[in-house]
Amino acid sequence: MGSHTDSTDPNATPTPATQAGREGLEALVSRPGKALIALDFDGTLAPIVADPEQARAHPDAVPALAAIAPRVAAVAVVTGRPAGVAVRHGGFAGVPGLEHLVVLGHYGAERWEAVTGRVTAPAPHPGVAGARAELPGLLDRVGAWQGTWIEEKGRAVAVHTRRAADPQAAFESLREPLAGLAARHGLVVEPGRMVLELRPPGMDKGVALGEYAREIGAGSVLYAGDDLGDLAAYTAVEKLRTAGVPGLLVCSGSAEVTELRERADLVVDGPAGVVRLLRALAERMS
Numbered sequence: 001m002g003s004h005t006d007s008t009d010p011n012a013t014p015t016p017a018t019q020a021g022r023e024g025l026e027a028l029v030s031r032p033g034k035a036l037i038a039l040d041f042d043g044t045l046a047p048i049v050a051d052p053e054q055a056r057a058h059p060d061a062v063p064a065l066a067a068i069a070p071r072v073a074a075v076a077v078v079t080g081r082p083a084g085v086a087v088r089h090g091g092f093a094g095v096p097g098l099e100h101l102v103v104l105g106h107y108g109a110e111r112w113e114a115v116t117g118r119v120t121a122p123a124p125h126p127g128v129a130g131a132r133a134e135l136p137g138l139l140d141r142v143g144a145w146q147g148t149w150i151e152e153k154g155r156a157v158a159v160h161t162r163r164a165a166d167p168q169a170a171f172e173s174l175r176e177p178l179a180g181l182a183a184r185h186g187l188v189v190e191p192g193r194m195v196l197e198l199r200p201p202g203m204d205k206g207v208a209l210g211e212y213a214r215e216i217g218a219g220s221v222l223y224a225g226d227d228l229g230d231l232a233a234y235t236a237v238e239k240l241r242t243a244g245v246p247g248l249l250v251c252s253g254s255a256e257v258t259e260l261r262e263r264a265d266l267v268v269d270g271p272a273g274v275v276r277l278l279r280a281l282a283e284r285m286s
Helices: 019-030 061-071 083-090 126-142 167-184 205-216 228-242 258-263 270-285
Strands: 035-039 074-078 102-105 110-113 118-120 149-152 157-160 188-192 195-199 220-225 247-252 266-268
Touching: 019 220, 019 247, 019 270, 035 205, 035 270, 061 074, 061 270, 074 205, 083 102, 083 110, 102 205, 126 149, 126 157, 126 167, 126 195, 167 188, 167 195, 188 228, 205 220, 205 228, 220 228, 220 270, 228 247, 228 258, 247 258, 247 270, 266 270
Parallel strands: 035 074, 035 220, 074 102, 220 247, 247 266
Antiparallel strands: 102 110, 110 118, 149 157, 157 195, 188 195
């Protein structure tokens, strides 16, 4: 599938490269009251950084979300992070205009709603604690400690290699051992941009997005992401299209994840490009 990079004119809405994308864009702006705007967090609303704990939303992301949110049916942030962490790092709480924002954290296992300020979630999967306990020993045996970093995510645990001397080599050396560890504990491995995440099966961004779109009766959907975990959400949008719900697939320009670029209707220049797109859409919807 082709894609189109966003315009340098901050007031222009870029044109999707595909017919399905153009139809999705037209549905979003012509019937905004039925539109669902759904976005990944890291790499889409927040620039990718070496230490995920230091990730923060682009400084113009919250104002852009607050500008578009009152014009559409719903705005949802769909992320692998715990919902509360995404809310803190995004600065989403207590923002005028974002009263009905929803954060679907842990691939939809957790849900934070701005209107209540509370996170709701089922009990954690017991395999996560078991895998977490074994991880230090596994990294030691593989010889992959140098520069790798374990991120505690509550309902998941992730190993980052971006700070290793050779990030890609460290990533590849860990894929098989982590897959074995995950399998022993009833988990799955979700690869991403220099990160391997161990999490419970049965939930992904596609499931979360599809269920939420049906819950609110979305008449059109925009989904923006940047990583392999977003491919499931792309598939969900494509399924919605076959059911008659127009959709627009946006890639937050990542040279590291070509699969997303190839399936996207529209490629924008990272979080700054996502912000420009949201602003342009809000302007057209008004």
